[in-house]
Amino acid sequence: MEYSKECPFCKDTRFNNNRLVNLPTEDSILFENDTIYVQVDISPLCLGHILIITNKHYLNFFETSNEIKKDVIKLKENIKKVYKEVYNSDVLFFEHGSAKPGYAGASIDHAHLHCIPYKFDIKKALNDTLGNSIECDILSSSCQFNNKFSYIYLESSQDSKILYKVEKLPSQFLRRLVSEKLGNHNYLWQEKCTTVDSITNLEQTILDLKNKIFI
Numbered sequence: 001m002e003y004s005k006e007c008p009f010c011k012d013t014r015f016n017n018n019r020l021v022n023l024p025t026e027d028s029i030l031f032e033n034d035t036i037y038v039q040v041d042i043s044p045l046c047l048g049h050i051l052i053i054t055n056k057h058y059l060n061f062f063e064t065s066n067e068i069k070k071d072v073i074k075l076k077e078n079i080k081k082v083y084k085e086v087y088n089s090d091v092l093f094f095e096h097g098s099a100k101p102g103y104a105g106a107s108i109d110h111a112h113l114h115c116i117p118y119k120f121d122i123k124k125a126l127n128d129t130l131g132n133s134i135e136c137d138i139l140s141s142s143c144q145f146n147n148k149f150s151y152i153y154l155e156s157s158q159d160s161k162i163l164y165k166v167e168k169l170p171s172q173f174l175r176r177l178v179s180e181k182l183g184n185h186n187y188l189w190q191e192k193c194t195t196v197d198s199i200t201n202l203e204q205t206i207l208d209l210k211n212k213i214f215i
Contacts, residue, residue, distance in 0.1 A: 003190060008042075009053045009110040017042060021194050027206055030213040035068045036075065038213050041114070043189035044201040045179050048087050048117045048208065052076075058111040060097035060104075062138045062147050069139040072113065074215045079115055082212045089117035090157045094174050097138065097151040097163075104150035104166050105173030107189070113153075114174070120181040122174075123159045126152065133162035 004016035015025040023042060030050065031038040041049040052072055058064050061072065076093065083091045094114045096106035127133065130152065136143040138153050138161075145151070145163065152164040152174060170176070172187060179187035192198045 007057065007110050008108060009112055010057055011055055014039070014053075017193075023193065023199065023202060024206060028202070030206075030209050031075070031215075033071065033215065035065075035071050038075065040202050040205045040209075041189070042202070043193035043198050044205060045175060045184070045187065046116055046182055047201045048083065048089075048115075048205055049201070050079075050115050050205065050209065050213075052113040052115065054111045059099065059101070059109055060138075060147075060151075061095060061111045061113060061153075062097055062143070062145065062151070064111060066141070071215060073139055075213070076115075078214060082209065083115075083117055086208050086212070087117045089119055092116050092118035092122075092178070093153075093155040094178070095138070095151075095153040096169075096174060097153055099148055099150040102171075103168055104152060105169035105171060107171045116178065118156050118158075121158060122177050122181055123154065123162070125177050125181075126154065126164060130164040130166060133164050135160060136163040137161040138163065 006013040008014055008017050018025045028040045029037055035055055037053055039051050041051055052075060054068060080091050083089050096104040098104045098106040098109055101109040136145055149165050152166055155161045176187045186192050
């Protein structure tokens, strides 16, 4: 399948890939305001896999404006409550924070924060691969980090808010780790999005979370 070469998260082109594989378009948007929107992942790693995405094109959330960061912070608090109610689960937030296109394992160079129900630990796997993390909230002005470097960001109730300074990583690096923890080795969204289980999870996540995600 030849996927769109235009950014799939920018407003004018964000449904290109969904249309190519006949997946929901507007219905996959769970929330939107002037700064950000929430969309069900085109190829969910599990039920409840959604993305927080900037309307404006940024490479990562660390470089976004304070207005965007404040909206994401509010949105994350809502998502935590909703996941407790709907999935009886905490939330794992993670980001491939590229400082340059194609770095940090990002396959799409547009700021997007993954949110999935959290019932496993990937910190040890990250430490083994990337070394020690530092405590850092990418949405806080107090986070001392040089944005010339790419990063891997992880946030959960177990691991707090941590960041790994990285350079070039394999595409979809974190998706692979999470997928393996879930017992599924088919993690590449380009291949997985047309499978029966992926389509089922996408459609069910829309039903589960519609009208529940807001600031």
